[in-house]
Amino acid sequence: MKKILILTILIAAFFSSCKKVDDAQNNSDHAALTTMILTFKQAGTIKYTATFNDPDGIGGANPIQFDTIKLNANQTYQAELVLQNKTGGTTKDMTAEIRTAGREHEFFYTPTNVSIGIVKTDVDILGYPLGFNTNWQTNAATTTNTATVKVQLKHKPFNKGPNDDASKGHDDININFPIIIN
């Protein structure tokens, strides 16, 4: 019995997904946080804006904008923080999304080599501190150029408490803004 080898089975079409390989996924990260804008107001008027912007997300090119915070001494400012996702070439606001997931997140502002009192004024759905909105009370002018304020966004699902410190959870944002107080 000389059977010709005709039982070649190619089941590729049956098993492979309907998506085609040359229809590439958009490289942009749908949920990345790439841009942070900190706006300082007094009595509703914008006094200063500091921006951090790394539009292609983590990796790739370096951040294209990283401002120094410049404020006046012995003043009170109301600061508002806005988060954006600029990957993919368009700007997508992420503030509302993170606010909605507020009970998994919390901002921490930590000054070094400068005397500032920073207090979070907004809360999440459980009444725990959130930190998009803060009050900044500046004191004496900075005497060194190594003064910084670290802005951290911690992500801590199922783990957030009313009195957490900055050590709990993972960093979504960890930026040391240089700061000058005049």
Added chain:
Amino acid sequence: MLQKIFLIILTVGLNLSLNSVIGQPCNNVLTLHITGNNGVHLEQATVLVNSQLIKSDKDKNFTTSICNGTSKISITNIGYAAFDTTINISSTKRINIALLPTIESLKEVLVNSISAYQNLPITQIKATQKVSLIGLNLAQALQQANGVTLLSSGPTVSKPMIHGFHSNRILILNNGVRQEGQNWGTEHAPEIDPFTADKFTIIKGAASVKYGAEALGGVVLVEPKPMFEKLGFSGSLNTMYYSNNRMGVVSGLVTYVSSNNHWAFRLQGTAKKAGNVKTPNYYIANTGLRETNAAATIAYQKNNYQANLYISNFSTTLGFYTGAHVESKDDLEAAIKSNSPLFTDGFTYQINRPKQTVNHTLIKLTQKLQLKNNHQLQLITAHQENSRDEYDSKQYLNQPEMSLSLGTTNADLMLKSNFSKSFNTEFGVQYSVQQNINKDNSVRIFIPNYQLNSFGIYAIANVNVHSTYLSFGIRYDSKQFDAFKRELGIQTNIKRNFNNLTATAQAAYKITSHIQGKSIVATAFRPPAVNELFANGLHQGLASIEVGNPLFNPEQNLSFTQEITYKPDSNFKFEVTAYSNHISNYIYLQPVQPPSFTIRGYYPTFNYVATNAHVYGFDVALQYNFRKHWQVSSKTSIVRGWNKTSKDWIILMPADRASIELNFLPSNNKIFNQNLIGIEITHVKQQTLVPTSTSVLQDYAPPPAAYTVFNLNTQTTIKIHKKPVQIGCTIFNILNTKFRDYLNRFRYFIDEMGLNASIRLSYNF
């Protein structure tokens, strides 16, 4: 038609029949005694006399009544060339017929059972050889071979390392098909159920000529039991339980072979469930696993044709230690500095994020056709789908952040020709198409979609000259790689072509009557993997950014291996394997300064770079059976990886290690048979040969201290309702030693598993 090369020993036996020699014309009894290799009695041959199937008698010979005159005899048996002859009968006769083995089994016969795999330095392990490892994953089962170590990402993920080579520098063949499952990832374990295997063959060294690209450092062949071994039903049932992570494992296999020996069917399945792993001091959070696998085989053989259809599915969910997925350098430093892990837990079976789910499906058809003049044609066609979902610790939506689908279709055609006892050849053509697709809504695109077309053609000649077995091979490979990336709305297509020639020359020879040697020179190549070409971003888990280079050339390996085996008798064996690999374009991760500045702070950053590497070392193994009941065996493995360009050691090479095993085998008694009590001691040195350049931080933490681990192993076989059941009890790490291993990527955060007591029941029928 009888060929001259057929060995036929015709022996006319005495007339065993009570009838007189000059009986009636059709009252003769013809008895056929059929043997194969080394005189083994072939009881299950298919024997046709005058086109009638003959059954075997109580002596397992084939008998039939036969008339005076000429008769046609036709015999087939798996592993042997078909035999046809015509005989002239005038009385009751007994004929002894020795069948000639086909190519594959022939190679095993030639030259003192040296491996059929071109005499490469191999270790062949029966899956049931080291019973204490049955129930563990594939890499753990392979670790019993000298020179094989584990590369792990925590306790749930481990992959094999041969002489320091891992991931896509070694090739794993599952039942004859290259395992294609995102092998480039150090945290992607091979998706193969060791319970489907009857035998593991580990080739320690370059084997590109027969197996193609990526067989640069070695090959692992996972092979199931042959289908036609026993008529009717046979099979096995295994169950085990492990105390440390409360893992339960059940695996069963049943084979049915039809009475005419033409059809065989097999079903196999395994289920595993484990919870958190315990180190000597704490439970590691989120280290559970689940696994369910199933496989079915249908086989057919008749005369000169065999077919084997194999379908398998491997499905697993693996938990990753929560604290190992760090999101920033600050997080990473905090986790490393802490003496105890930041996340401990009690025991639970629950698996949370971060986790991976992997599903691997394989369908394969193998066909073999025995042609005239001792040629055999073999065609393998297969398709496999690997689907991998990675759930990060940070959750955006209730779906995996990275979701990859890898589909591979391949066809391999081989012609094996046996020209004489001392000369045979093998020609092969191989083709495969592979597609990698990031599924919709993937949040993280770490590597792009791609298509890879591969073509290979090879020729191997094996010659036996005065008991020296020589083998020569040459191969050409051509691969076309097409990547598709979409950035800022624009799609780009990057093409790379890789063409390569590899060759090998080997010799296996006797130095004295008790000493054998093997010498191998081989070249091998490996095209750069998709992550080495295109990675550009955060590598999840270790808070590090990796940057690839789309212009890399393939790695080229020129390797030399020398193996000497001293075996004065069946109770003693001493073997040394020394090897040296010179690899150009060796691709590895090099830390760079400055670290990358991102919204999460500074990330350690690594570029993939190419260098010239020298990877060399030796394995030593000793086995000695003494005083009737005692066995001692020991293994030592030394690996060195040297970066010839930067004149420094290469990172992540295995530390020197040695192990010794002492077994006592009490005699059988009425109740307990095949008894064994043994102790195994493994010592691993601290790895001090690591990159020493201080201009950049080379590693997050220095290699961990040396350690010694003790295992205690006992086994016996008892009869339950007259059926043999093997019971085993193994206590791994019986001293509950606290240690970390350099080759575990999570060693920055957590210790290895503490004491683990296991109990095992095996039933074969």
